Amino acid sequence: MDVASFAGPFLPEILLLGAALLIYLLDVLGVRRNEIVGAIALSGTLLALLFVVADLGFAPLAGLATVPSGQVDALPTGTPLYAFTSLGFVFQGIFLLASFLVTLASMSRPSNERGAPIFYGLLTLATLGMLLVAIASDLIFLLLAIEVTSIATYLLVAYTRKDPRALEAAMKFYIIGALSTTISFFGASLLFGAYGTTNLYAIAAARGTVGFPVLVLLGYGFLIAGLAFKATLVPFHAWAVDVYDGSPTDVTSFLAGGSKKVGIFAFFLVFLAPILYVRTAASGTPFTTGTVALGPVLQLTLSAVAVLTMTLGNILALLQKEMKRMLAYSSISQAGYMLIGIAVGTAPALAGATLQIFAHVFMKGAAFLVVAGVAGLGIGPLIADYKGLGTRKPLIGVSFGLMLLSLAGVPLTIGFVSKFVLFSAAVQAQGYFVWLAVAGLLNSALSVFYYARVLKVMFFDEPAAQPAASGAVLGASEPVLLAAGGLGYGRAAAIALATIVIVVAGVYPQPILGAIQSAAQHFVNVGA
């Protein structure tokens, strides 16, 4: 069977769109049960994931590839809106995994919960937008794809329509998001003014022929600002904590584990070309403004943003008393680590950052899923409320502990491997990037303290009195919910899956790391 010949390259996207439309159709027909709607979203996501993995060249699934292998990682002819790269497929896989985890966990919510169709439909549509980002090769297409994701996530934050905190968060998210979109489009228009094209490959090819370097500088500057909002980079991070805190926690998981990475991948797409010439100066004419080359300026800017983001995120995370806000700040600092990848701009560094993003889905995304789950067990929002969780619910405690250790970069977790690869790549690039690695490592050391504090609260502090009526919070009429340690089967499965990935990929990262490294290498080769 050859899928590519009869379904076309957009099969994963079509599957998600179909799932979303089916969900809304059933909503009109009155079918709104959480399990049914969730199952549709879940199967759409899983099928899409299957095809994306096949596209990545996973041999046993070779027949399922939707894009002929000749078209992947090839320099496109003309100025197409989209192009297929293996790194794009890796990111599609990461996005689908983030969506999959959230969908799976949400399956264990009460089956008569209001808003289930809205939630799953929006989640699927947001994922669709993210898949499009991963294949973009044109600035306008890229920004529109980001917009698809953004609009879906604005609504997702407020989908319950009841919680005033969520509504406030959605409003804030929407206003900031709209502003950042405007800024990005303005930057894109400046680049169009300079190059006469918005195609990223054409821009890469046209470097050196530009007559208005100031326009170029400004254009990239605005793009940094606009995309930095999306990726929660300092100094454009302030919205993230309020939004993450105010959103329903499952949505937060998707925002932190999934949709934020769109911003990082947009950085990869937009900034690789101007930065790369530094490494392949022989193959192309450099971007220059007078005597100043553009690439080093961008690299220095992005490095500074990365260091600021890591440091500020970590310091503020240290000061938090609430679990969600602490995780939100830690999420900001993690974005700083990821930015190192593009600031260094070599294939190894991109691979390290991609692995870090992959890891982040299972560490941070799943950590928010745990927070959402234990809130249903009567555990409050404060870190102190987690007292004794490790002894009362050892499996949940150990899983959550492993996620936090992985975030801290403790060896034999995937978080360690990703940081090790990333910082090694920074050292390998030599020059001042060695100091970037030092900054990253010092920040990892700093971050250990706030993660360790949670571990101490969970495992060493004496448990508080048993919460009286946790059954009431859950809705005791739902027997499924009370199974699997009170989390429900879906959520327990999602958390278990994440924990297994954290440990297995932490001990033996070779398969996933090998795939990511070769994808990143192809990405850099085409970009140059």
Added chain:
Amino acid sequence: MFPLISLVLVTLLAGTAATFFSGARARWVALGTSVLFVLEVAFLFLSYSGWPGYNSSLVPGFAESESYAWISISWMHVNFTVGVDGISLVLILLTAILQIATVVYSWGEEKRPAAYFGLLLLTCLGCFGVFVALDVLLFFLFWEAVLVPMFFLIGFWGGPQRRYAALKFFVYTHVASIVMLVGLLALVFYSGATSFDFASIYAAARGLTPVAQTFLFLALFFGFGVKFPIVPFHTWLPDAHVEAPTGGSVLLAGLLLKLGGYGLTRWAVEVLPSGLHTTQPLLYFIAFLSIIWGSVLSLSQRDLKRLVAYSSINHMGIVLLAIALNSSLGLLAAVLLMFAHGIVSALLFMTAGSVHHTFGTRDIAGLGGITPRTPALSTMIMVGSLASLGLPALISFPAEFTALLATWNGLAYWVFIPLAILVVTAAFYLWMMQRILFGPPKGVPLDAHDVPWYEGVGMGLLVALTVLFGVLPGLLVNVIVSSPVKGFPGT
């Protein structure tokens, strides 16, 4: 070849995991693991093929080495490579001895014994790993694996100031290990080594310019030096020792300090000869500073543990001096000293712990004339102190003698600095013994008993070894000099 080193690692891993989950029976599981560990190490020691003329290993010059691919992508090749030579073998022997001695000594630990013994074993596992790892990532993994259990040992079982001490220990050593890691990564990538293996780094580093070697050496020296500890980065040590539980102190002084010395010889001195050459004056300066500072401060201590802690700084200063000499005799002396200090400081910290358990205080001025009440404990204190001040026929003497001889060969009359300091060392130990052991009883409760059997056995084992290796240092010397390090007969 039979994967003996991996087998030891698996034994320790399984034993450590089992200890954590065995509740009240933890001490028995820990003891069983330690006995197995000792037997395996004995086997490793006896079957060691690294005598002159051997050639049976994957990594040139390392006997018993094993290598398995772990991470392999185009620019990064990490292998699970382990191997031993004479230097690491001696330190592994020390690890096995101290592990079993500590487990026996701590038999009476009542506060969460499963976690306590598990963390003790984990610390030893990390130290063993550091001594056998021949790959940057593996080395770093084990290096960090030592840090975390020790942090918890101090922070959970320690004295009144334990939180502060644990945090200080963690911050100092963790920042140092970050610098070390960056130094090692830079070593890999700047030298263009084909993999993270010791062998390929060793070969590639020859091509580095002296300037690059100097910078890399300084980074590594800082990283390893804090663990030594060298003055002025030593202040975490006395705090950590005073607050740590006895078992923690023993491993801290006996093993953790050796990691710095081992790391410096294996990953810096051997790999970056030009780096050592240019920084030699700095190393001498810091070594003399540590020797003098540690010794003089020891004189003024009232707390028995603090006294031993400062004397450790003094002894490790001599180790640094011996390493910095960059001669085969100096290296031999450094390894002997590390082994000797490992045994003797462990013994002394155990006696300090027993004094505390028995009399409720470690204040030297507040105690006196304890010998009639606790003859066994007093004997141990005396043996430990005499060994530490370098009495012939006890373990430290051959080590210190070799170190002084090497210093004379390398630095001529500068040898009078460590010689003069030896007198000070003798003075503070003798003075301490005079105050605590002899004279009219002071601060001795009427119902004071001699040490319990398990503490006696733990210390007795170390006393026996102090005498054994003091009389027969050749047992160690023959192994050390078979290492593939320049100047030794095996090369």
